[in-house]
Amino acid sequence: GENVEQHPSTLSVQEGDSAVIKCTYSDSASNYFPWYKQELGKRPQLIIDIRSNVGEKKDQRIAVTLNKTAKHFSLHITETQPEDSAVYFCAASSAGTFQGAQKLVFGQGTRLTINP
Amino acid sequence: GAVVSQHPSRVICKSGTSVKIECRSLDFQATTMFWYRQFPKQSLMLMATSNEGSKATYEQGVEKDKFLINHASLTLSTLTVTSAHPEDSSFYICSADPGLAGTNEQFFGPGTRLTVL
Numbered sequence: 001g002e003n004v005e006q007h008p009s010t011l012s013v014q015e016g017d018s019a020v021i022k023c024t025y026s027d028s029a030s031n032y033f034p035w036y037k038q039e040l041g042k043r044p045q046l047i048i049d050i051r052s053n054v055g056e057k058k059d060q061r062i063a064v065t066l067n068k069t070a071k072h073f074s075l076h077i078t079e080t081q082p083e084d085s086a087v088y089f090c091a092a093s094s095a096g097t098f099q100g101a102q103k104l105v106f107g108q109g110t111r112l113t114i115n116p
Numbered sequence: 117g118a119v120v121s122q123h124p125s126r127v128i129c130k131s132g133t134s135v136k137i138e139c140r141s142l143d144f145q146a147t148t149m150f151w152y153r154q155f156p157k158q159s160l161m162l163m164a165t166s167n168e169g170s171k172a173t174y175e176q177g178v179e180k181d182k183f184l185i186n187h188a189s190l191t192l193s194t195l196t197v198t199s200a201h202p203e204d205s206s207f208y209i210c211s212a213d214p215g216l217a218g219t220n221e222q223f224f225g226p227g228t229r230l231t232v233l
Contacts, residue, residue, distance in 0.1 A: 031220075032219070032220040034221065034222075041207075041227075041229070042226070042227070043209060043224040043225060043226050043227055044160065044209075044224050046221060049219065049221065051219075089159060089160065093220050102213070102220045103150060103162055103165060104150070104160075104162065104211075104222060105162070106159045106160045106161075107159065108158075108159050109158070109159050
């Protein structure tokens, strides 16, 4: 089955600097790669996603890049702000077992701290 | 749109009792819902895929007789933790895929914090 590795586990950056989180996946059939932000005790919130037919996607200060050949994808946050502090998870979607539903396999998470 | 609710948000129970958690899609129908478990400072681990009108599909290592899933309608899936023990204490989160064109985005419920004494 799919396996997703995420690095680093913790990341501390100065406010205004950029943060990069990287993930690798194992199943070449995976075709959907979302990134989630989770605050303590809350549900994961989708911040950006990318499909396998696209190499890069950007939404204001957040961007995601995908390298299908190498099977890795990365989250880039520019001009970081204190409210960006949270745990971030990458995920890869592989084929499910019922009516085409695709299940998500999550990375281990990165605790991002933005220092004022 | 695409709102998912969970009930209860928190539950404390005694060891050996059973606890039912409900997951509802409020403004869309979901043939498939997913149940995840998240231990403190860990990632979300998929437990099972809940299929409307048929049996759930469990991930390897998840006991189907302990974690009973019922997907009775296109808007409701329930997870029952039977004979709960302290090691079952965790954050349980459901999600649903509304089948939006061009994306496989899942929408997550707010989670249920289960504490077994």
